[in-house]
Amino acid sequence: MTDFLEKQLNALHASVHRYPLGKEPGTDLQLPDIIIANYPEEYDQNKKTILIYGHYDVQPPGDGWTTDPWILTEKEGKLYARGSTDDKGPLLAWLNALEAYQLSNVDVPVNLVFCFEGMEESGSTGFAAFASSPDNRGIFKHVDAACISDNYWLTTRKPCLTYGLRGINYFNLTVEHPGVQLHSGMFGGCVYEPMTDLILLLSKLVDSKGHILIPGINELVESLTEDEVKEYATIEFTTQDFQKTIGSEANIYEDPKDTLMHRFRYPSLTIHGISGADSSPDQTTAIYPKVTAKFSIRTVPSMDQKSVTDLTIQYLEQEFRKLGSKNACSVKLFGESAPYWLGSSDDANFRAGKAATQRVYKTEPDLTREGGSIGVTLDLQNALGDRSIMLLPVGMSDDGAHGPNEKLNKDNYIEGSKLLGAYWYYFANPQS
Amino acid sequence: MTDFLEKQLNALHASVHRYPLGKEPGTDLQLPDIIIANYPEEYDQNKKTILIYGHYDVQPPGDGWTTDPWILTEKEGKLYARGSTDDKGPLLAWLNALEAYQLSNVDVPVNLVFCFEGMEESGSTGFAAFASSPDNRGIFKHVDAACISDNYWLTTRKPCLTYGLRGINYFNLTVEHPGVQLHSGMFGGCVYEPMTDLILLLSKLVDSKGHILIPGINELVESLTEDEVKEYATIEFTTQDFQKTIGSEANIYEDPKDTLMHRFRYPSLTIHGISGADSSPDQTTAIYPKVTAKFSIRTVPSMDQKSVTDLTIQYLEQEFRKLGSKNACSVKLFGESAPYWLGSSDDANFRAGKAATQRVYKTEPDLTREGGSIGVTLDLQNALGDRSIMLLPVGMSDDGAHGPNEKLNKDNYIEGSKLLGAYWYYFANPQS
Numbered sequence: 012m013t014d015f016l017e018k019q020l021n022a023l024h025a026s027v028h029r030y031p032l033g034k035e036p037g038t039d040l041q042l043p044d045i046i047i048a049n050y051p052e053e054y055d056q057n058k059k060t061i062l063i064y065g066h067y068d069v070q071p072p073g074d075g076w077t078t079d080p081w082i083l084t085e086k087e088g089k090l091y092a093r094g095s096t097d098d099k100g101p102l103l104a105w106l107n108a109l110e111a112y113q114l115s116n117v118d119v120p121v122n123l124v125f126c127f128e129g130m131e132e133s134g135s136t137g138f139a140a141f142a143s144s145p146d147n148r149g150i151f152k153h154v155d156a157a158c159i160s161d162n163y164w165l166t167t168r169k170p171c172l173t174y175g176l177r178g179i180n181y182f183n184l185t186v187e188h189p190g191v192q193l194h195s196g197m198f199g200g201c202v203y204e205p206m207t208d209l210i211l212l213l214s215k216l217v218d219s220k221g222h223i224l225i226p227g228i229n230e231l232v233e234s235l236t237e238d239e240v241k242e243y244a245t246i247e248f249t250t251q252d253f254q255k256t257i258g259s260e261a262n263i264y265e266d267p268k269d270t271l272m273h274r275f276r277y278p279s280l281t282i283h284g285i286s287g288a289d290s291s292p293d294q295t296t297a298i299y300p301k302v303t304a305k306f307s308i309r310t311v312p313s314m315d316q317k318s319v320t321d322l323t324i325q326y327l328e329q330e331f332r333k334l335g336s337k338n339a340c341s342v343k344l345f346g347e348s349a350p351y352w353l354g355s356s357d358d359a360n361f362r363a364g365k366a367a368t369q370r371v372y373k374t375e376p377d378l379t380r381e382g383g384s385i386g387v388t389l390d391l392q393n394a395l396g397d398r399s400i401m402l403l404p405v406g407m408s409d410d411g412a413h414g415p416n417e418k419l420n421k422d423n424y425i426e427g428s429k430l431l432g433a434y435w436y437y438f439a440n441p442q443s
Numbered sequence: 444m445t446d447f448l449e450k451q452l453n454a455l456h457a458s459v460h461r462y463p464l465g466k467e468p469g470t471d472l473q474l475p476d477i478i479i480a481n482y483p484e485e486y487d488q489n490k491k492t493i494l495i496y497g498h499y500d501v502q503p504p505g506d507g508w509t510t511d512p513w514i515l516t517e518k519e520g521k522l523y524a525r526g527s528t529d530d531k532g533p534l535l536a537w538l539n540a541l542e543a544y545q546l547s548n549v550d551v552p553v554n555l556v557f558c559f560e561g562m563e564e565s566g567s568t569g570f571a572a573f574a575s576s577p578d579n580r581g582i583f584k585h586v587d588a589a590c591i592s593d594n595y596w597l598t599t600r601k602p603c604l605t606y607g608l609r610g611i612n613y614f615n616l617t618v619e620h621p622g623v624q625l626h627s628g629m630f631g632g633c634v635y636e637p638m639t640d641l642i643l644l645l646s647k648l649v650d651s652k653g654h655i656l657i658p659g660i661n662e663l664v665e666s667l668t669e670d671e672v673k674e675y676a677t678i679e680f681t682t683q684d685f686q687k688t689i690g691s692e693a694n695i696y697e698d699p700k701d702t703l704m705h706r707f708r709y710p711s712l713t714i715h716g717i718s719g720a721d722s723s724p725d726q727t728t729a730i731y732p733k734v735t736a737k738f739s740i741r742t743v744p745s746m747d748q749k750s751v752t753d754l755t756i757q758y759l760e761q762e763f764r765k766l767g768s769k770n771a772c773s774v775k776l777f778g779e780s781a782p783y784w785l786g787s788s789d790d791a792n793f794r795a796g797k798a799a800t801q802r803v804y805k806t807e808p809d810l811t812r813e814g815g816s817i818g819v820t821l822d823l824q825n826a827l828g829d830r831s832i833m834l835l836p837v838g839m840s841d842d843g844a845h846g847p848n849e850k851l852n853k854d855n856y857i858e859g860s861k862l863l864g865a866y867w868y869y870f871a872n873p874q875s
Contacts, residue, residue, distance in 0.1 A: 177628060179628070179728070181726055181728075188689075188691040188693035189690065189691045190689045190690030190691030190693060191689070191690040193689060194814075194815055195711070195713035195715070195739060195741065195815075196609060196611070196741060196813070196814045196815020196816060197706065197813070197814045197815050198689060198706070198814065199653070199711030199712070199713045199739075199741050199814065200653045200695075200705040200706065200709055200710070200711030200741070200814075201653070201685070201694060201695055201696065201702045201705045201706050201711075201814075202653075202689055202691075202693045202694055202695060203651060203652075203653075203693045203694075203695060204653070204713060204714075206713070206714045206715070206716075207649055207650075207651060207653070207713075207714060208651055210642060210645045210646050210714060211646050211650070211651060213642045213646070214642050214643050214645070214646030217639055218639075218643070219635060219639060219640055219643060219766040219767065219768045220635075220767075221631070221632045221633070221634075221635075221636070221639070253633070257620075257622045257623070257625060257630060257634055258621065258622030258623045259620040259621045259622030259634075259732075259769075260769060261620035261622060261634045261635045261768075261769045261770055262633060262634055262769070263632075263633060263634060263635060263769075264633065270633045273632040273633045274629065274630070274632065274633050277632055278632070279627070279631030279632030279633075280631070281627035281631045281636060281638070281639075281728070281730055282636075282638045282639060282642060282720075283627070283638070283720060283721050283727055283728065283729065283731075284638075284717070284720035284721035284722050284723070284727070284731075285716070285717055285720065285722060286722045286723065286724050288714075288715060288716035288717065288722070289715050289716035289737070290716050290717060290718050290720070290722030291716070291718065292718050292735070292737075294613055294737070294777060294778035294779075295715055295716070295737075296611070296613075296713070296715065296739060296815075297715065298713055299715075299716075300691075303724070305721070305724075305726070305727075307627060307631075307728060309627065309628060309631050309632070334651040335651065335652075336651045336693075337691075337692060337693045337694070337695075338693055345726060346726035347726075381628070381629070382626075382628045382629045382630065382631065382632075382633075383626055383627075383628025383629050383728075384628060
């Protein structure tokens, strides 16, 4: 894939540099190179510069495909293949835009810095180090704004620009006693059972309606402003859209604006599972000595990671003491946390995105945030400081990234290529 | 093993009958025969008849042995081998007792019906059908009392007779929504999460101190009588004994009598695990559409199975309705339940056991119950109606049945063989 990309970029007269990332930590596996390509080959100081991020790796295919996931198959206006929408399609759309300028003999009005990585689906291993390395400062030096095309429209009806992401604090909660696995017949009722304590603690975290019960957490959340409320009113999104996506009617909020707010700008807490107990469907009867639950909190402005961590640990330790149990309890941050990201939706970058959307789709784009985290956004933001990043998706909400039968509508691919090219134009030529 | 036993029993002049059990349901595996052996070969109507239960199958060895689990190894007065105490040792002790009578030219004072099975460690598959079959009524016809030697002293200091077992009601609690697995970033806070509801329901079942919170359950438990309290006072059992067994200081009760009561005569509830969520230690971020918890309630007199089931299901359904969730919830009895068993500890059978213990060990045995279930006890009780069953253990609390380095003290084996033989004598010759 790297060779293919290098060839394509060279054919488009970009100068290509490969950045090897070394081996994956703890393994002998060579990480795929990050590809940086500059267009034009020589930096033109009379033009602004845009950094384009995309990734050329894809998810494993998984089961359930009705076509060969490795052969792009067009059916009824849809392009089926693994990576069609996430993220090979959008990546190629950027190259199509560049090719279109060249075939039309129109000068590309900006300097372009393409930044394509191959580890996005595995947590972008190596990318943060790459982006923050002093050796690589030159890559970002002239960049005025960045654009990532690696997410989706909110619905199937209207394009969007995305200016925010929730962060994530991921926790492990362990309850244990130093003893052995016990038979529930011989010892049930006589010992403090770690699983009982764990369940009681977990039940203190969140209620059925998703309201976080950890004191102080909700107070960290920025108040809703009138301007925001107005913005939500303009987003085209219905409860039917949402129910179709989740495959059930288990939505908490009747008003789709509330659903969006709870995805975009309010925190959430999910319990993902418990290890150390018996997760088999068999009829077993043990009391397990050490059980660990994992849960995550999605964070939003202005929840700083440390406060969330401190409040959560402090609360659970306090609730554990209330139990009066003789077991031991520990709460720890687990794996990588990521802060929320919030861009400005009203700067030159986003104004260019809006103008391009108007031009291609004849409509105002929805201004959205995403509920999940996209790690590279933060890595790029760190490298770029206060320079703007915009998420400008090509695909739709029903593309099924990561699942079987991933697709990109042919229309989205064609109009999306136009959109990305138009975005360059309007960034170079701001509308009054 | 069956051939070996048949040979041994024939050598002791017993008449041996094998009862084939057919194939294990759903497999092509032949179940091992139940062996019934009568001694003397001809029923002597002038003698009472005792049925002896034992099992010749053992647990898999597992890891952690310091000797070969399949070679009986004597070290410092202990006989190490898989099955030494559970249950090959006690089974052979019965045969030793018979041999001793014969070598001493003393007439065995009772008719014996040996009943040895080979599926005990796998839930005694086939035994209930065998014991309840009208075809096999003849086996049990003349039996006056039965004795099972397949449990352990309460401590390492004093023999015991066991007259009760807790029952078990095993439940599955499922919460689900009909949709798909969701990304917690995109959907956390917007949908009713099955795992949250499941945790909230589980937290309503039992508190940290093991007190069952299902209304009506504790009211089914027989009140503690003064006679019982006196009995507990005679049992030699310390908190140190208990802590040594559980390998920690996570005992709920300071008074060892309370510990015993909660093992013998009070119910307990254990949550064994959750399936359908992520039980791996990895950092995953899904909301799972269907999660199932399994928990069991150990039952005691007079908690009838149906009331326990009805109260539990009714309560959980009611608590689920209180949540106001749009998920679906179901509670079901799972696998095989077993009622509690309570024998009479003061009948001719137990008096014979007490007299034999006095004779061999020069002490009154502890009168105990077990916290777990031993399924065959109930199967035999069903076959025998109101005829008495006694559990008369040979091994000690620290024998480590099911674990690595299972052992039977040589002393227990020798004195135990005497005990079992003496029990026959005192059953035939009750003391005034």
